[in-house]
Amino acid sequence: MGEFGIGQPVRRFEDKRLLSGNGRFQNDNNLHGQLAAYVLRSPHAHARIRKLKLTAALGAPGVALIMTGDDLVEAKLGVMGVPFQRKRPDGSPMFARAFLGLAQGTVRYVGEPVAFVVAETLAQAKDAAELIDIDYEALPSVTDTAEAAEGKIAVWEECPDNISNLFETGNKTATEAAFAKAAHIITRRYVISRVYAQFMEPRGAIGVWDPGEDRFTLYADVQYPHRVRQALATRIFKIPESKMRVVAGDVGGGFGTKGWQYPEHRLVLLAAKRLRQPVKWTCERSEAIQADEHARDNVSDAELALDKGGKFLGLRVKTLANVGAYISSERNLLATFGNVGTLTGTYDVPAAHVAVFAVMANTNGTAPYRGAGRPEATYVIERLIDDAARELSFDPVELRTKNLIPASAMPYKTALNLNYDCGDFLANQRKALAQADWAGFPARRDEAKAHGRLRGIGIANPIEKAAGPGQEFAEIRFHPSGNATLLMGSKNQGQGHETTFKQVLNEKLGLDPAAVQYIDGDTDRVAFGIGTNGSRSTVIGGSALWMAADKVIAKGRRIAAHLLEAAEADIEFSDGNFSVAGTDRRISVTDVAKASFHPGRLPPGLEGGLYETGTFAPEDNTYPNGCHVCEVEIDPDTGMLEVVRYVVVDDVGTVVNPIGLKGQIHGGVAQGLGQALMEQVVYDRQSGQNLTGSFMDYCMPRADAMPYIEIFSNPVPTKRNPLGAKGAGEAGTVGALPALVNAVLDALAPLGVKSLDMPATSERIWRAMRDARARPLP
Numbered sequence: 001m002g003e004f005g006i007g008q009p010v011r012r013f014e015d016k017r018l019l020s021g022n023g024r025f026q027n028d029n030n031l032h033g034q035l036a037a038y039v040l041r042s043p044h045a046h047a048r049i050r051k052l053k054l055t056a057a058l059g060a061p062g063v064a065l066i067m068t069g070d071d072l073v074e075a076k077l078g079v080m081g082v083p084f085q086r087k088r089p090d091g092s093p094m095f096a097r098a099f100l101g102l103a104q105g106t107v108r109y110v111g112e113p114v115a116f117v118v119a120e121t122l123a124q125a126k127d128a129a130e131l132i133d134i135d136y137e138a139l140p141s142v143t144d145t146a147e148a149a150e151g152k153i154a155v156w157e158e159c160p161d162n163i164s165n166l167f168e169t170g171n172k173t174a175t176e177a178a179f180a181k182a183a184h185i186i187t188r189r190y191v192i193s194r195v196y197a198q199f200m201e202p203r204g205a206i207g208v209w210d211p212g213e214d215r216f217t218l219y220a221d222v223q224y225p226h227r228v229r230q231a232l233a234t235r236i237f238k239i240p241e242s243k244m245r246v247v248a249g250d251v252g253g254g255f256g257t258k259g260w261q262y263p264e265h266r267l268v269l270l271a272a273k274r275l276r277q278p279v280k281w282t283c284e285r286s287e288a289i290q291a292d293e294h295a296r297d298n299v300s301d302a303e304l305a306l307d308k309g310g311k312f313l314g315l316r317v318k319t320l321a322n323v324g325a326y327i328s329s330e331r332n333l334l335a336t337f338g339n340v341g342t343l344t345g346t347y348d349v350p351a352a353h354v355a356v357f358a359v360m361a362n363t364n365g366t367a368p369y370r371g372a373g374r375p376e377a378t379y380v381i382e383r384l385i386d387d388a389a390r391e392l393s394f395d396p397v398e399l400r401t402k403n404l405i406p407a408s409a410m411p412y413k414t415a416l417n418l419n420y421d422c423g424d425f426l427a428n429q430r431k432a433l434a435q436a437d438w439a440g441f442p443a444r445r446d447e448a449k450a451h452g453r454l455r456g457i458g459i460a461n462p463i464e465k466a467a468g469p470g471q472e473f474a475e476i477r478f479h480p481s482g483n484a485t486l487l488m489g490s491k492n493q494g495q496g497h498e499t500t501f502k503q504v505l506n507e508k509l510g511l512d513p514a515a516v517q518y519i520d521g522d523t524d525r526v527a528f529g530i531g532t533n534g535s536r537s538t539v540i541g542g543s544a545l546w547m548a549a550d551k552v553i554a555k556g557r558r559i560a561a562h563l564l565e566a567a568e569a570d571i572e573f574s575d576g577n578f579s580v581a582g583t584d585r586r587i588s589v590t591d592v593a594k595a596s597f598h599p600g601r602l603p604p605g606l607e608g609g610l611y612e613t614g615t616f617a618p619e620d621n622t623y624p625n626g627c628h629v630c631e632v633e634i635d636p637d638t639g640m641l642e643v644v645r646y647v648v649v650d651d652v653g654t655v656v657n658p659i660g661l662k663g664q665i666h667g668g669v670a671q672g673l674g675q676a677l678m679e680q681v682v683y684d685r686q687s688g689q690n691l692t693g694s695f696m697d698y699c700m701p702r703a704d705a706m707p708y709i710e711i712f713s714n715p716v717p718t719k720r721n722p723l724g725a726k727g728a729g730e731a732g733t734v735g736a737l738p739a740l741v742n743a744v745l746d747a748l749a750p751l752g753v754k755s756l757d758m759p760a761t762s763e764r765i766w767r768a769m770r771d772a773r774a775r776p777l778p
């Protein structure tokens with residue numbers, strides 16, 4: 001409706017506040033009398049703590065408290081744990097060990113929290129930490145995923161092979177039968193690197209204890225305040241949920257790995273209670289990569305079975321997924337297993353079987369990170385198709401076209417049990433090929449060659465499982481003056497939620513966005529929420545808001561009928577006004593809201609006030625999909641790579657805000673290209689030290705590494721929610737990994753380079769070219 005309704009390119013309302021320095025990010029919070037905390041972390045990848053003496057540190061100036069693992073045991077803190085059981089490959093129960101919050105005798109990764117020092121100033125806390133007398137006995141460590149799976153060095157003595165559990169999906173027998181009749185079988189190993197979300201604002205937390213109310217408040221930049229409250233209250237502190245408040249202000253980037261409750265949350269709270277003073281911890285940039293969850297990091301052995309003509313018959317994948325040293329919640333496992341279902345992608349694969357081995361290593365835990373398993377899955381299938389095309393001399397586009405699920409086959413149940421409801425994958429591909437001028441590529445390749453450069457083109461047809469079943473909440477709260485406040489259970493971390501949801505509200509009720517106050521992230525103000533992950537906010541939060549607005553209309557209709565002296569059945573609602581059908585008699589929703597607070601203006605028996613809530617839970621996932629085409633040029637002497645063209649066609653169903661969507665796709669592609677081109681967490685194999693502890697070593701993409709990204713939409717609205725929307729926040733990342741690496745390999749193919757693992761740094765490309773040149777021609 002109008003300039004602010006669904007589908008309008010509305011500029012973000014929140015930007016004025018944020019860009020003028022009026023945001024309230026985590027580190028903007030400071031409380032009267034707060035103390036500063038510092039976390040002493042393990043310098044070893046694996047070691048036994050032989051001695052831990054605090055005497056000197058406790059006597060240091062300004063020190064108020066030092067806690068170690070023993071304090072947490074004494075305080076009887078609980079742990080998160082995994083709410084489901086799986087089996088290990090030998091049939092024995094899953095092996096999982098949760099982290100209590102501070103080391104318990106043995107440290108198992110570099111950065112593991114060992115002691116929590118609270119002092120008047122941060123400098124004093126740091127100085128005191130240096131006085132902690134600690135003696136480690138270093139133990140052998142293993143950080144590489146494939147090596148850890150060999151089980152030569154155990155992270156936990158009780159689990160010598162390092163395999164926590166095995167997750168299987170698909171039909172093994174049917175897949176074996178498909179492979180038995182295949183004309184061709186393509187077998188490859190793909191390694192997906194370990195990366196880390198470099199938030200604009202590193203994490204932080206302030207713990208407050210109110211002795212009068214016997215109640216905690218945590219100020220922290222989390223993605224799901226309500227779930228963090230529930231976890232901290234019921235699992236960690238074992239207190240009623242009402243005794244805990246969690247407040248998240250502006251979140252300086254979340255990307256999945258800022259989602260959950262971290263050890264520092266319970267530590268600031270426990271310390272605040274002991275000291276009866278607020279305790280603040282702020283993660284420093286160089287500390288963050290040791291303190292936070294990491295992402296991806298797996299090795300997949302994949303096999304594709306094809307018939308003679310190139311039709312896919314079956315897919316078999318065995319993945320080793322690094323889950324880190326501790327399994328503190330299901331997050332480690334969901335990151336890798338939650339979305340393996342998308343391994344068959346947008347393709348008609350009649351039989352598939354996947355086995356994912358959760359491998360423990362002396363590393364930080366892994367968690368869902370933008371895409372959470374779908375970029376990994378898409379990378380495997382899309383690279384496998386390109387490798388099959390190259391090996392069997394098919395055209396990569398024709399091979400895809402032959403196997404894409406046609407729109408006429410929708411709804412389509414995949415061999416890995418996903419229920420795709422809608423989407424036109426062939427149309428996405430057609431549009432992307434046209435926009436990227438795929439047909440003109442050979443000429444561009446020749447031209448590049450004439451200039452001494454190698455040019456390559458890559459394609460990927462990603463699909464995502466987004467906004468899965470699970471509730472979300474919205475409340476529209478009118479005030480006696482007729483003005484409204486909008487409260488949402490989803491927590492914004494930069495996606496522009498205020499604008500998106502005000503657009504939905506405007507579409508439904510015609511309210512002027514400038515007059516609506518927007519609130520999220522405070523468990524005392526917002527009744528309920530699940531939070532932002534899995535590209536669920538627009539779909540589920542937006543639908544909850546839609547429901548709340550429907551309730552406002554339903555109640556408003558009764559009030560309007562009374563005020564307009566008409567039958568309720570004759571009242572129509574549109575453009576923010578209730579009107580009597582066929583007349584010019586009307587009353588605005590704002591005036592109806594005002595009337596609702598005057599008992600004398602209400603129909604008999606109707607409760608006063610106008611505040612409505614909506615709680616929506618979809619029955620099934622949405623399946624956003626699309627097509628990415630990437631073109632690169634490589635300098636054959638240095639391996640320097642330039643992404644010269646990038647085209648995305650997306651289908652996220654109904655688009656609420658085309659500018660917001662483009663921003664999300666743009667950021668998502670940049671995040672995917674970052675991983676594919678340069679980002680990587682690297683551990684030293686011998687010592688287990690994290691070698692990428694700063695921006696000097698962990699290479700972040702800069703603007704000049706990014707191409708101009710052309711984005712087009714091909715929306716097919718879903719019927720799984722009233723908006724017709726599909727999730728979009730991760731879509732860009734999912735397609736970018738394979739599109740880039742496929743383009744690189746296409747560029748290098750003439751030299752005989754057959755494989756390359758990400759990140760496609762100039763050094764790796766240069767080595768691959770050198771090795772290929774050194775190989776004798778067959």
Ligand code: MCN
Pocket residue numbers: 253254255256369370371493494495496497500532533534535536537538539652653654655656657658659660661664667725726727728729730
């Ligand atoms: N949108 C739209 N139409 C749709 C779907 C989305 O117009 N059909 C637009 C809207 O502007 C909406 C935005 O895209 O506000 C994102 O919507 P949605 O797909 O609902 O995703 P979420 O808001 O649930 O965000 C989650 C997603 C995830 S899982 C990660 S990780 C991620 C991402 O969003 N982290 C981000 N994008 C991020 N962007 C920023 N700036 N910071 C992060 O931490």
